[in-house]
Amino acid sequence: MTTQIQQQPERVRPEPIKAVPVRHPGRWVTAVVVVVLSAMFVHLLLTNKHFEWSFIFSDSGQGQPGVMFLRPVLDGLVGTIELTITSMLIGVALGVVIAIMRLSPNRILAGAAWVYTWVFRAIPRLVLAILFGNLGILWARIGFGLPFGKQIGALFGMHDFSGQIFSIKASELLTGFVAGMLALGLSEAAYMAEIVRAGIQSIDVGQSEAASALGLSRGQVLRRIVLPQAMRVIVPPTGNETIAMVKDTSLVAYVPVGRELFFQLSAVGTRTFQVLPVLVGACLWYLILCSVLMIGQYFVERHFGRGYGTGGRARRRLRDLSVESSGRIVLTDGNGKEPAL
Amino acid sequence: MTGAVDSDIRDDTGTARPEMVRAENVHKSFGHLDVLKGIDLVVGTGEVSVVIGPSGSGKSTFLRCVNHLEKINSGRIFVDGDLIGYRQHGDKLHELREKEVAAQRRSIGMVFQRFNLFPHMTALANVMEAPCRVKRQSKAQARERAVALLERVGLSDKVSNYPGQLSGGQQQRVAIARALAMEPKLMLFDEPTSALDPELVGEVLDVMKDLARDGMTMIVVTHEIGFAREVGDSLIFMDGGVVVESGAPREVLADPKHDRTKAFLAKVL
Ligand SMILES: Nc1ncnc2c1ncn2[C@@H]1O[C@H](COP(=O)(O)OP(=O)(O)OP(=O)(O)O)[C@@H](O)[C@H]1O
Ligand SMILES: [Mg+2]
Numbered sequence: 390m391t392t393q394i395q396q397q398p399e400r401v402r403p404e405p406i407k408a409v410p411v412r413h414p415g416r417w418v419t420a421v422v423v424v425v426l427s428a429m430f431v432h433l434l435l436t437n438k439h440f441e442w443s444f445i446f447s448d449s450g451q452g453q454p455g456v457m458f459l460r461p462v463l464d465g466l467v468g469t470i471e472l473t474i475t476s477m478l479i480g481v482a483l484g485v486v487i488a489i490m491r492l493s494p495n496r497i498l499a500g501a502a503w504v505y506t507w508v509f510r511a512i513p514r515l516v517l518a519i520l521f522g523n524l525g526i527l528w529a530r531i532g533f534g535l536p537f538g539k540q541i542g543a544l545f546g547m548h549d550f551s552g553q554i555f556s557i558k559a560s561e562l563l564t565g566f567v568a569g570m571l572a573l574g575l576s577e578a579a580y581m582a583e584i585v586r587a588g589i590q591s592i593d594v595g596q597s598e599a600a601s602a603l604g605l606s607r608g609q610v611l612r613r614i615v616l617p618q619a620m621r622v623i624v625p626p627t628g629n630e631t632i633a634m635v636k637d638t639s640l641v642a643y644v645p646v647g648r649e650l651f652f653q654l655s656a657v658g659t660r661t662f663q664v665l666p667v668l669v670g671a672c673l674w675y676l677i678l679c680s681v682l683m684i685g686q687y688f689v690e691r692h693f694g695r696g697y698g699t700g701g702r703a704r705r706r707l708r709d710l711s712v713e714s715s716g717r718i719v720l721t722d723g724n725g726k727e728p729a730l
Numbered sequence: 731m732t733g734a735v736d737s738d739i740r741d742d743t744g745t746a747r748p749e750m751v752r753a754e755n756v757h758k759s760f761g762h763l764d765v766l767k768g769i770d771l772v773v774g775t776g777e778v779s780v781v782i783g784p785s786g787s788g789k790s791t792f793l794r795c796v797n798h799l800e801k802i803n804s805g806r807i808f809v810d811g812d813l814i815g816y817r818q819h820g821d822k823l824h825e826l827r828e829k830e831v832a833a834q835r836r837s838i839g840m841v842f843q844r845f846n847l848f849p850h851m852t853a854l855a856n857v858m859e860a861p862c863r864v865k866r867q868s869k870a871q872a873r874e875r876a877v878a879l880l881e882r883v884g885l886s887d888k889v890s891n892y893p894g895q896l897s898g899g900q901q902q903r904v905a906i907a908r909a910l911a912m913e914p915k916l917m918l919f920d921e922p923t924s925a926l927d928p929e930l931v932g933e934v935l936d937v938m939k940d941l942a943r944d945g946m947t948m949i950v951v952t953h954e955i956g957f958a959r960e961v962g963d964s965l966i967f968m969d970g971g972v973v974v975e976s977g978a979p980r981e982v983l984a985d986p987k988h989d990r991t992k993a994f995l996a997k998v999l
Contacts, residue, residue, distance in 0.1 A: 598846065613859065
């Protein structure tokens with residue numbers, strides 16, 4: 390016997406489900422604990438007069454503005470920003486070159502890249518900074534020319550032959566800022582090289598095969614196809630590196646370079662014996678710099694996330710942070726509205 | 731018809747057709763593994779050669795040798811009379827420069843099993859990339875042509891979609907349009923439908939049949955026997971790095987001469 394299922398012309402839609410949601414008492418307890426701890430922390434900050442908030446923000450004595458906004462401190466801030474930008478530019482540009490060398494079929498290029506990475510990752514940045522500050526002791530002049538030029542000249546009896554194409558005084562080239570920039574940038578290049586290499590290697594070989602099958606040259610394949618895709622892998626750790634670099638610029642005080650945020654702030658601290666407020670001021674400046682970089686990173690990630698599910702990963706990173714046109718950073722819920730507090 | 735090197739290529743009326751691809755005794759090994767052990771093959775202009783064979787028999791490797799994605803160890807491959815990958819001076823071979831290899835590849839389109847579209851570019855940008863960068867066409871010119879090609883493969887409504895937003899069949903059709911944008915003389919297809927859901931295979935095969943009808947010379951590695959029977963001018967059965975049997979598809983399919991061909995066809999038919 391066969392049963393016929395009667396298809397109703399219009400099926401009645403069942404009632405929407407109204408279920409009692411699962412309760413999460415643990416989350417509530419945790420939230421309360423966090424709120425209480427935060428309140429205690431704020432209390433600590435506001436009531437302990439050793440923080441000297443007015444000294445930090447508004448009045449550092451003798452009619453001067455707060456310590457965060459003193460002329461030399463602001464000058465140091467600009468120096469820190471300049472150092473971060475220039476050393477990261479050197480790091481990224483050189484890093485890409487070294488990564489490409491490392492992946493080259495030419496053994497000598499690959500080997501040289503390996504040695505570079507090995508050396509500059511091994512030496513602490515602090516040591517590099519001091520070393521670059523003192524290179525003038527090693528060589529009075531820095532030049533570009535034949536290796537062993539003088540020795541070769543002597544071999545042929547030409548004692549005035551040096552093989553130098555050009556040279557300048559070391560103390561002129563390696564002024565504090567340049568020495569610090571080179572120490573940080575060259576060291577950064579070693580780390581960036583590894584990041585870029587990992588990024589390039591994460592791209593399916595099918596991509597470069599498809600591109601070269603279309604007749605693109607090796608350079609075009611790299612520039613147009615491989616690197617833009619690798620950027621998705623490269624950008625997040627590069628953001629990390631940049632933020633780390635902001636903080637590492639404080640090492641150039643040992644070159645010595647004076648035009649740098651932390652050096653200037655600690656100088657004020659030593660002079661006025663207000664050590665703690667000065668440290669808090671430094672923390673605040675570094676926090677601000679870091680926040681700006683995180684926002685920048687969000688937009689860069691979104692750009693290189695094209696074609697990959699609308700960059701959801703980057704968006705989640707800064708999920709609840711948005712910037713008003715006035716530059717104010719506001720907390721929003723997922724729909725871009727300010728949550729009712 | 732396609733076949734051994736020495737046989738004439740004649741079309742239906744019996745007049746000789748110029749040959750597009752000629753492979754002579756092609757050998758290729760990876761380390762100690764001999765993958766191609768002497769492939770001889772001729773494909774006439776406007777012909778569709780379908781290559782079948784068990785996994786690992788060297789079908790993909792042979793296609794990749796034809797546009798020099800792999801360097802062959804011995805033998806010769808000519809496409810439209812040009813020796814692929816080398817220049818001959820007397821009896822000495824010189825490797826071509828990267829630029830010259832790229833120039834040879836321009837006239838050979840290739841379609842891959844896994845599409846290999848550029849995921850960071852829209853369908854339109856995928857098709858425009860090579861004409862803009864390699865042929866130095868103007869943006870407007872390349873765009874016009876790319877739109878026409880996407881229309882031809884039935885995707886005029888998907889021009890601004892990224893590959894990740896397209897179905898497998900649609901991606902493969904974009905890949906075909908991308909290869910056609912360089913106006914190749916020869917198209918190589920490496921199992922273009924085997925990564926697709928069964929209901930999407932037809933739309934890609936239709937595009938390929940359309941191309942065949944328009945007189946494109948094609949070498950197609952596929953397991954779609956129906957396609958071979960319908961549009962193939964010749965069927966080549968490869969096994970163990972050699973061409974075991976070749977001939978008109980209907981003849982080979984209906985009456986295979988070699989035991990290995992028989993065994994393979996028994997499995998796939
Ligand atoms: N780059 C490579 N390095 C080493 N071995 C390889 C390489 N490419 C292919 N091979 C080997 O060559 C043989 C033939 O491979 P090929 O991909 O040409 O087979 P195929 O006939 O296309 O098989 P399938 O139908 O599975 O695609 C296989 O044994 C494979 O492992
Ligand atoms: Mg294959």
